[in-house]
Amino acid sequence: MPVLKEIISSIEIQKFIGDENMEANQLVELKNFSNVPHALTWSNDKNLFKAASLEQGSIICSPKILDYPLSGSCNYIIVENPRKAFRDILMKFFYPERKKDFISPSSVIDVSAKLGNNLFIGHHVIIEENCVIGNNVSIGHNSVILANTIIEDEVKIGSNNTIGGVGFGYEKDEQGSYALMPHIGNVVIKRNAEIGNNTCIDRAVLGSTIINENAKIDNLVHIAHGVIIGKNSLIIANAMIGGSTEVGENVWMAPSSSVINGIKIGNDSTIGMGAVVIKAVEENDVVVGNPAKKLNKQ
Secondary structure, eight states, X not given: OOBHHHHHHTSOOSEEESOTTOBOOEEOOGGXXXXXXXXXXXXXXXXXXXXXXXXXXXXXEOGGGGGSOOOTTEEEEEOXXXXXXXXXXXXXXXXXXXXXXXXXTTOEEOTTOEEOSSOEEOTTOEEOTTOEEOTTOEEXXXXXXXXXXXXXXXXXXXXXXXXXXXXXXXXXXTTSOEEEOOOOOEEEEOTTOEEOSSOEEEOOSSSEEEEOTTOEEXXXXXXXTTOEXXXXXXXXXXXXEXXXXXXXXXXXXXXXXXXXXXXXXXXXXXXXXXXXXXXXXXXXXXXXXXXXXXXXXX
16 A cells, blocks of 8 residues: 555645655545544545544645644645545556456457457457457447447446447338338547446447547436537436537536437537537537526626
8 A cells, every 4th residue: 555655746736744654545535534544535625624623544635724723643635636636646546457458258249340459348248340449448348339330549438338229210101100210320439438337329320420539428328320429528327419419529418418419519518407408509508407598607
C-alpha cells in the first residue's frame, strides 16, 4: 500500500499538512469514515464540516478546510479539485486493472473479424463477420457485436450489450401490414468511448450510427439507427434517443430522458431528468419537462 509521500507526489497539490510517511491502506466514504489512522477519504466543500470533525486518517479537500480548526492527528491533502484528485489517486494506486491479452475460450469470433492488440474479450462474447476491433479494447461478458461494427482504440464496453442490431423501422406493405425496413449500415464507436451494461446501439439503415470520441454511454440506454453522439457527451441511464438524431458535443443527457427521432441537440446543452424532447435544442440550452421546454436562466 502507498504512503502519503507517494500519493502527493503523483498529483498537483496546494498544501500538505500531516505525516507524509503515513500509509494509506484503505479508501472509505466520508459518511462512513470512523477515524481509522490509515484510511483515506475526500470531501467536497459542502461536507467540509464533517471532514473537519475527523480526528484521524487522511483527507483530500480544498483550501476551504483551512477555515476550520484542524486535528493534529489527521493528514490534509489540499488541492484545487478534491474529486478529481481522488479519482487520479484511485486509478493509480487502488483500481484493479483488468487483465489484457485475454480472449475467453467461450467467445465466438468470426474469422473475418479484425482484432487489435492488448484486448479483453469476456466470456460468451460474440463478434460477427467483418467487425474491426482496435487496440486496448475491453468487451465485457455476454456482449454481442454484430456484423460490420467498427470499434476504435481504447474503447470500453460492459456486459450484456448489443451493438449493431437492426433498428425498429417499418413501412406498410400493399396489404397494410408492417414490414421491416432493412438496415444495411453499421455502428462506429470511436476512440476512448465507453459503454456501460445492458445497452443497445442499433445500426443505421444506410451509413453509420456513430459514437464519437470520449462519449460515455451509461447502462440501459437505447440509441436508435443513424444516431450521432458528439464528442465528450454523457448519455445517462434509461435514456432513449430516436433514430437519426444528432447529439452535439459536451451534451449532458440525464436519466430517463427521451429524444424524438430526427432532431438536433446543440453542443454544451443539458437535457433534464425525465425530459421528453420533441424539438431541436439550441447550444448551451437547458431543457426540462414533458414536453421539454427551455429553462430560463435566472
